[in-house]
Amino acid sequence: MKVDGQNIRPIWLDSDLKKVKVIDQRLLPHEFLVADLKTVDDVIRAIKEMVVRGAPLIGVTAAYGVYLAALNSPTDPVEDAYLIEECIRLKSARPTAVNLAWAVDEILSEMLKVGDASEKVDAARKEAEKIAEAEAENCRRIGAHGFSLIDKISRSKKGKTVNLLTHCNAGWLACIEYGTATAPIYAAFDNGIDIHVWVDETRPLNQGARLTAWELGKYGIKHTIITDNAGGHLMQHDMVDMVIVGTDRTTFTGDVANKIGTYLKALAAKDNNIPFYVALPSSTFDWKLRDGVRDIPIETRNPDEVRYVQGLDRGDIRHVLITPADSPAQNFAFDVTPSRLITGFITERGVCRASEKEILRLFPEKKKS
Amino acid sequence: MKVDGQNIRPIWLDSDLKKVKVIDQRLLPHEFLVADLKTVDDVIRAIKEMVVRGAPLIGVTAAYGVYLAALNSPTDPVEDAYLIEECIRLKSARPTAVNLAWAVDEILSEMLKVGDASEKVDAARKEAEKIAEAEAENCRRIGAHGFSLIDKISRSKKGKTVNLLTHCNAGWLACIEYGTATAPIYAAFDNGIDIHVWVDETRPLNQGARLTAWELGKYGIKHTIITDNAGGHLMQHDMVDMVIVGTDRTTFTGDVANKIGTYLKALAAKDNNIPFYVALPSSTFDWKLRDGVRDIPIETRNPDEVRYVQGLDRGDIRHVLITPADSPAQNFAFDVTPSRLITGFITERGVCRASEKEILRLFPEKKKS
Numbered sequence: 242m243k244v245d246g247q248n249i250r251p252i253w254l255d256s257d258l259k260k261v262k263v264i265d266q267r268l269l270p271h272e273f274l275v276a277d278l279k280t281v282d283d284v285i286r287a288i289k290e291m292v293v294r295g296a297p298l299i300g301v302t303a304a305y306g307v308y309l310a311a312l313n314s315p316t317d318p319v320e321d322a323y324l325i326e327e328c329i330r331l332k333s334a335r336p337t338a339v340n341l342a343w344a345v346d347e348i349l350s351e352m353l354k355v356g357d358a359s360e361k362v363d364a365a366r367k368e369a370e371k372i373a374e375a376e377a378e379n380c381r382r383i384g385a386h387g388f389s390l391i392d393k394i395s396r397s398k399k400g401k402t403v404n405l406l407t408h409c410n411a412g413w414l415a416c417i418e419y420g421t422a423t424a425p426i427y428a429a430f431d432n433g434i435d436i437h438v439w440v441d442e443t444r445p446l447n448q449g450a451r452l453t454a455w456e457l458g459k460y461g462i463k464h465t466i467i468t469d470n471a472g473g474h475l476m477q478h479d480m481v482d483m484v485i486v487g488t489d490r491t492t493f494t495g496d497v498a499n500k501i502g503t504y505l506k507a508l509a510a511k512d513n514n515i516p517f518y519v520a521l522p523s524s525t526f527d528w529k530l531r532d533g534v535r536d537i538p539i540e541t542r543n544p545d546e547v548r549y550v551q552g553l554d555r556g557d558i559r560h561v562l563i564t565p566a567d568s569p570a571q572n573f574a575f576d577v578t579p580s581r582l583i584t585g586f587i588t589e590r591g592v593c594r595a596s597e598k599e600i601l602r603l604f605p606e607k608k609k610s
Numbered sequence: 611m612k613v614d615g616q617n618i619r620p621i622w623l624d625s626d627l628k629k630v631k632v633i634d635q636r637l638l639p640h641e642f643l644v645a646d647l648k649t650v651d652d653v654i655r656a657i658k659e660m661v662v663r664g665a666p667l668i669g670v671t672a673a674y675g676v677y678l679a680a681l682n683s684p685t686d687p688v689e690d691a692y693l694i695e696e697c698i699r700l701k702s703a704r705p706t707a708v709n710l711a712w713a714v715d716e717i718l719s720e721m722l723k724v725g726d727a728s729e730k731v732d733a734a735r736k737e738a739e740k741i742a743e744a745e746a747e748n749c750r751r752i753g754a755h756g757f758s759l760i761d762k763i764s765r766s767k768k769g770k771t772v773n774l775l776t777h778c779n780a781g782w783l784a785c786i787e788y789g790t791a792t793a794p795i796y797a798a799f800d801n802g803i804d805i806h807v808w809v810d811e812t813r814p815l816n817q818g819a820r821l822t823a824w825e826l827g828k829y830g831i832k833h834t835i836i837t838d839n840a841g842g843h844l845m846q847h848d849m850v851d852m853v854i855v856g857t858d859r860t861t862f863t864g865d866v867a868n869k870i871g872t873y874l875k876a877l878a879a880k881d882n883n884i885p886f887y888v889a890l891p892s893s894t895f896d897w898k899l900r901d902g903v904r905d906i907p908i909e910t911r912n913p914d915e916v917r918y919v920q921g922l923d924r925g926d927i928r929h930v931l932i933t934p935a936d937s938p939a940q941n942f943a944f945d946v947t948p949s950r951l952i953t954g955f956i957t958e959r960g961v962c963r964a965s966e967k968e969i970l971r972l973f974p975e976k977k978k979s
Contacts, residue, residue: 272932341960393810440918440937444813444837447932453938466939468813468916469838470871474945477873502839504846508877547811547837551918552930557700559930565639565815568809568823570835576843 242413245272252373254305259312261305265292266414266448270455271553278302281327288334288341291446295415296489296525297376304372306331307348308365309357318358321416324349325609334388336538337498337575338551339490339527344372355497379522379589380419387425387485387520388432389585394482395434402463402534403429404482406439406472408501408575410452411487411520421487421520423456425587430462438464439475443500445546445572451526457538469502473509484510484517485587491519491526493607495580495595496533501573507582519578519595520587526600533577544570611782611796612829613642619781620667621742623674627735628681630674634661635783639923641823647671650679650696654712657703657710660815664784665858665894666745670708672758673738675700680731687727693718693743700770705907706867706944708859708896713741742786748891748958749788756794757801757955763851764803771832772798773851775808775841778869779821780856780889792825794956799831807833808844811927812869814915814941836869842878853879853886854956860888862976864949864964865902866876870942876951888947888964889956895969897976902946913939 242249251264261278267290268274278284284306287293293302305318310327311319328349348368379535395403411422419427429436436458443449450466457464467475468502475481483484490498497503497519510517530536549560549569564570583595593599601608612617619634630647636659637643645661647653653675656662662671679696680688697718701711717737721730764772780791788796798805807826812818819835826833836844844850852876859867864873866888879886899905916939918929933939952964962968970977 270937271931333868391759424968442813442932444811446840450933450937455934458934458937464937466937467942468870470813470869470874471940471942473873473877474870474942476906477946500839501837501843504842505839505874505878507883508842510876512877539843545833550921550930550932552932554923554928554930556942559923559928560932561919561923561928562640563811563919563921564819564835565824565827568639568819568827568833571840573836573840573843573846577846602645 242418242460242464244565250299250417251293252305252417254366255408261309263287263293263302264414266294266452267292267557270451271558278305279309281306281330284309285330285334294448296338297416297421297522299335299338300344300524301369301376301417303331303334303341303396304344304348304369307345307352308336308369311352311362311365311400312442314358319361324352336540337489343524347372348416349571350427354563376522376524377417377419380416380421380424382589383421383520383522383587384419384424384428385592387518388428390518390587390592391429391434391436391483392432398482400435402435402437404437404439404480406441406475406481406484406506407453408441408486408503408506409450410448412453412456414452414456415487420457421522422485423453424520425485426462427460430460436462438462439472439481440464440466441469441472441502442466443502444469448500461591472506476509476513476515481515484515486519488519488521488525488539488574490522492530492533492537493528493600494531495583496537496596497578497583498533498537498539498575499578501576504576507578511582516584518581518587519583522589523604537577539576540574541580542572542574544572547572572608611787611829611850618656619786620662621670621674621786623735630678631754632656632662632671633783635663635821636661637927638928641819646818647674648678649682650675650700653678654699654703662710663817664708665707665778665856666785666790666891668704668707669713669893670738670742670745670786672700672703672710672712673717673741676714676721677731677734677738680721680734683727688730690722693721696785705909706858709893712893716741743821745893746786746788749785749790749793751873751958752889752891752956753788753791753797755960756887758798759887759956759961760794760798760803760805760852767851769804771804771806773806773808773849775810775844775850775853776822777810777818777855777872777875778812779817779825781822781825783821784856790891791854792822793889794854794929795831796829797860799829805831807831808841808850809835810838810841810871811835812871813838817869841875845878845882847883850884853884856890857888857890857894859943860890861899861906862897862969863900863913863966864907864952864969866947866952867902867906868947870945873945874948880951885953886951887954887956888952892959892973893978903948906944906946907944911943913941916941
C-alpha cells in the first residue's frame with residue numbers, strides 16, 4: 242500500500258534472498274523501522290513479540306520462516322526430520338491464529354515433495370511467495386465484496402457520511418495488501434464514498450490507535466480514535482452504520498476469535514440492530530472446530546502489556562507504568578464472538594451468513610463426505 | 611478509610627476552616643498529594659480537571675464550594691444574588707453527575723433561610739458537613755445491603771472465591787467512606803468472605819487501574835487489573851460471579867449513566883446470566899428524567915485524554931502520546947445502561963429492581979401525587 246507516495250508491504254524477501262524484511266509494528270506510529278529476520282529463531286521472536294501480527298501476516302511470516310529453515314539447514318541435503326522439527330517450533334510461536342499452522346503445513350508439504358537441498362529451498366521460497374500473493378489477492382476480493390455492503394448503506398443514507406467502526410488492526414499491516422476489515426473501507430474510499438471510521442484504541446497494545454489510525458491517516462481516510470469503552474454509546478446514538486472486524490480463527494460454524502473486546506462490540510451492535518461483519522480470507526477458517534467459545538485456544542500474554550503503556554514523550558518512545566507497582570494484571574489476547582451475533586462474513590468468495598450451511602455453500606470443497 | 615494505618619477521607623475542611631483539603635486523584639497511585647481549595651474557582655477547577663471525581667464526592671466538593679463562596683463574599687452581609695450566581699457557576703462545572711446540582715441546591719436553600727453573614731457561613735459549613743456525613747452513612751448502608759448478595763454467592767459456591775468485576779472507581783475515593791460499588795466488597799472482606807476483584811482499567815483516565823486497584827491494594831483485597839476489553843471473555847468463561855458498578859445519574863425508571871463502557875459490561879453480563887448490580891446513594895437519582903439514553907446529558911471531554919496516557923517512568927509522571935500525532939480522537943465520558951440490563955440497585959435503603967415501581971417502593975416520598 243502507498244505510504245508517503247511509496248508502495249510498501251509489511252513483509253518482503255530481500256533482494257539477496259537471505260533476509261526477510263518486516264516493518265517493526267511495535268514502534269508505529271512513532272517510528273518507521275524495518276527489521277531483518279535471518280533465522281527461524283528471528284521469525285519466532287518476531288511473531289511472539291509482535292514485531293509482526295495479524296493472522297494473515299503471521300501465516301506469511303511463518304511461511305518465510307520455513308524458507309529460512311531450509312536456507313540455513315545444517316545439513317546438505319536438507320533433512321526432512323530437521324524441517325519438520327523447525328515447522329513444529331514455528332507453529333508453536335502463538336496459539337490462536339490458525340493461519341500460522343495452515344501456512345507452515347502448506348509449505349512443508351510442498352517441500353517434502355522435492356528432492357535435493359536447492360530444490361527444497363526454491364520450493365519453500367516459491368510457496369511462501371505464493372501464499373503472500375494469495376493473501377493479497379484474497380484481501381483485494383474481500384474489498385470488492387465488502388464494498389457493495391458499504392455502497393448500499395451510502396445509497397440508503399443518500400450519500401451522507403457512512404460511519405464504520407473497527408476494532409484492532411485488520412488492515413494491510415496485518416495482511417499483505419488492503420487488509421481484511423479495511424479492504425472494503427479502502428475500496429469505498431477509492432470509489433468516492435463519503436466514509437468515516439471510528440477506530441477502537443484496542444488495549445492493551447493499542448493496535449487500533451497506533452496502526453489502524455496510522456494506516457487510515459496515510460491513505461487520507463477520515464477517522465476518529467475512541468477508547469474501547471466508547472463503541473456502545475456511539476451505537477446507541479446512531480453514530481455507527483456498520484461494524485467490520487477481522488478474525489484470527491473462525492470455526493466452520495461461524496464463531497470468531499478476534500482481538501479481546503470484539504465480543505463486547507458485537508453485543509452492542511446486536512443490541513442496536515447495527516450490522517456486524519467479519520472480513521476474512523479462508524485461511525483463517527479452522528475446519529475442525531465446531532464450538533469457538535469452548536475450543537479455540539486463547540493466548541494469555543505478559544501482564545506487563547496491561548500494566549505499562551507505550552507512547553511518545555519528547556521524541557522518545559517510553560513505557561509508562563499506569564497501575565500501582567504491586568497490583569497484578571492479567572492479559573487475555575482474544576475473545577470469541579459467537580456466530581449468533583455476527584451479521585455476515587466477507588470472504589474472498591463473497592458474503593455469507595455466519596453459519597455452517599452458508600460457509601460450506603461458499604467453500605463446498607470443505608464438506609465432509 | 612485506612613491508608614497505611616492512617617484514617618483518611620478524600621475531602622475534609624482544614625482546621626483553620628478556610629481551606630478545603632482534597633486528595634489530588636489525578637496523581638494516584640504514583641503520588642499522594644493533598645491540594646488546597648480556597649475559592650469557588652479552585653473548586654470548579656478541581657471538579658472540571660478531575661482532581662476530585664465520582665458523583666458523591668463531586669456533590670460534597672461542590673457543597674464545600676458554596677461554603678467557600680459565603681466565606682469569601684465580597685459584601686457583608688452576603689448577598690443572595692451573589693450566592694445564587696456562584697451556585698450556578700458551581701453547578702455547571704460538569705454536566706452528568708446529578709449529585710452536583712442536588713448538593714448545591716440543598717445547601718443554598720439552607721443558606722437562604724438564615725439572615726446575617728456569619729449565620730450564612732455557619733449554615734453552609736454545617737450543611738456541607740451534613741451532606742458529607744450523610745454520604746458516608748449511605749455508603750455504609752449500601753455496604754451492609756450489598757454484603758448479603760455477596761454472602762449468598764459465597765454460600766452457593768461453598769466458600770470458594772467470589773469473583774467480582776467492577777468498572778471505573780466507585781470506591782471511597784469517589785465518595786467519602788466505603789464507596790458505593792466497593793462498599794459491599796469491603797464489607798465482604800471485613801466479614802472474612804474469600805473475594806477477588808477484576809478491576810477494569812477504565813480508559814481514558816484509568817480510574818480503575820489507578821484508583822480502584824490502589825484502594826483495594828491498600829485494604830489488602832485480592833484484585834487483578836484487566837483491560838476494558840477483557841470482561842466479556844471472563845464472563846463467557848465463568849470467571850465472574852457478579853458485576854457491581856456505581857452511577858453518576860440514575861433515572862427514576864432505572865436507567866444508569868456511569869463511566870463510558872459500563873453499558874458494554876452490562877450487555878456481557880446479560881448475555882452470560884451474570885448478576886449486574888448498580889450501587890448508589892439516593893443522591894444520584896434524577897427524579898425528573900424518564901429516558902436515560904435519550905435525556906441524560908453526556909459530557910464530552912478533551913480528546914487529549916484519549917490521545918495521551920499518564921504513567922510513571924523512572925520516578926517521573928509522564929504523559930505519552932499513543933496515537934499518530936495528526937489523528938483526531940473523541941472522548942465521551944459516560945454511557946447509559948438501560949434498566950432492562952440491570953439486575954438490581956443497592957441503595958442505602960436496601961436492594962431493589964431497576965424499575966420505577968420498585969424504586970418508588972423504596973423511596974415513597976418521591977411519588978408524584
